Amino acid sequence: MKKIIALAMAGLLISSADVFAWGSKKISKKTPIGVSMPTKDLQRWNQDGANMKAQLEKAGYRVDLQYANNEIATQTSQIENMVTKGDKILVIASIDGSALKNVLDTAKRKGVKVIAYDRLIMNSTAVSYYATFDNYKVGTIQGDFLVDKLGLKNRTKDNPATIELFTGSPDDNNINFFFGGAMDVLKPYFDSGVLVCPSGQTSKAQCATLNWSTETAQARMENLISSQGYGPKGKKLDAVYSSNDSVAMGITNALVAAGYAADNFPLITGQDCDKPNVKNMIKGVQAMSIFKDTRTLAEKVVGMVDALMQGKNPEVNDTKTYNNGTGIIPSYLCDPVFATKDNYKQLLVDSGYYKASDLQ
Numbered sequence: 001m002k003k004i005i006a007l008a009m010a011g012l013l014i015s016s017a018d019v020f021a022w023g024s025k026k027i028s029k030k031t032p033i034g035v036s037m038p039t040k041d042l043q044r045w046n047q048d049g050a051n052m053k054a055q056l057e058k059a060g061y062r063v064d065l066q067y068a069n070n071e072i073a074t075q076t077s078q079i080e081n082m083v084t085k086g087d088k089i090l091v092i093a094s095i096d097g098s099a100l101k102n103v104l105d106t107a108k109r110k111g112v113k114v115i116a117y118d119r120l121i122m123n124s125t126a127v128s129y130y131a132t133f134d135n136y137k138v139g140t141i142q143g144d145f146l147v148d149k150l151g152l153k154n155r156t157k158d159n160p161a162t163i164e165l166f167t168g169s170p171d172d173n174n175i176n177f178f179f180g181g182a183m184d185v186l187k188p189y190f191d192s193g194v195l196v197c198p199s200g201q202t203s204k205a206q207c208a209t210l211n212w213s214t215e216t217a218q219a220r221m222e223n224l225i226s227s228q229g230y231g232p233k234g235k236k237l238d239a240v241y242s243s244n245d246s247v248a249m250g251i252t253n254a255l256v257a258a259g260y261a262a263d264n265f266p267l268i269t270g271q272d273c274d275k276p277n278v279k280n281m282i283k284g285v286q287a288m289s290i291f292k293d294t295r296t297l298a299e300k301v302v303g304m305v306d307a308l309m310q311g312k313n314p315e316v317n318d319t320k321t322y323n324n325g326t327g328i329i330p331s332y333l334c335d336p337v338f339a340t341k342d343n344y345k346q347l348l349v350d351s352g353y354y355k356a357s358d359l360q
Contacts, residue, residue: 027309032062034082034090039070044272051298072099083107093117096171113308120173123325130322130331131301133292135174138336139181142269145288157193167243170208178243198228209247217250225258232259239267245277273339278359281341291339291347300332
C-alpha cells in the first residue's frame, strides 16, 4: 500500500514539474513561435510580421506567422490552431482587443505564454507581457506638433485656429492613448478659445474610425467639408488631427477632391510613415507622421521570447501604465519620433528602413 501511495505521489510531482517547467527549464528552439497579425491590408502590419519572422528566425526559432484578414473569427481560429499544434509562445497583434478571452483562456491552461504586440489584449489573465511604443507619447508628439505649427501659444481668441479631429478604431485600446495624449495637449487651447473645432465633434466616440479605414475617414471628411463649408474659397480649416496614416490618407483624399493644394493645405498629422503618406509629406499634403521603427519593436519582442524560452523574466520598462482589466501588464515601451519632409530622408532612407526608390 505504501508503495502504491509513493508511486502516486511521484506521479503528482512529475505532473507538477511539467506544469511549472517554464520557471526552471529551457524550451527547445524547435518549438514553434506563433505570430498572429491582424491583416495584410495595411502596410505596417506586413512590415511588423516580416520583421518579427526575420528576427526570430535569425535567432534560431521556428515561426508560425499568420494574418487574419481583419476578421476576428479568423484570428481566433488561427490562434486555436497554433495552440493545438503546440506553439508555446504567442505574439499577438489583436484585431479586437476584447475578443480573444476564451481562446487565450485555453492557451493559458496549456501553459502557453502570450505577448500582446502593439495592441493590448483586454480582460485576459493569459497576457504575460506587452510590447509596444509609448502610445501616449505618440499622441502628445502629434499635439505638440500642432501647437507649434499653428502658433497656438501666441494666438488670441480674435484669430483662433480651426481644427477637425479623427482617431482610430474604437475596438483598439491604443486610441485611448493616441487620442488621449493629443487631447491632453490641445485641451488648454480649446478651453482658452484660441483653437476651435467648428463641427463640435471632439469626443472619442465622434472622432473614431472603425477599422482605421481610409474609406470611412474619407467619407466623414467629405461630410465635414460639405456640412461646414470648408474649402480653399470657403470656411478656413487650419488643421486636421489624425491618429494614423490610413486615416490621414482618407482625410487627404477628401481635401484634395475639395480643391486644396500644397500651398493652402491644412496641417494633417499621422502615424506609421506608410510609403504613400511619406510621399504625401514630400508633396506637401501631409505635415507629419510618427515613425515607429518596427525593427526596434521586433528586436525587443525577440528578446522577450528568448528570455521566456530560457525560463527567465523578460526585460520591461513600464509596470504602471497598461491595465488590461485584469491588472497591470508588464510592458516594454519603445520611443516614437516624428518625420516631416525635412527629416524623412535621415529617419527612413539613411537608416535603411526604406529605399529612396520606395518614396519616388
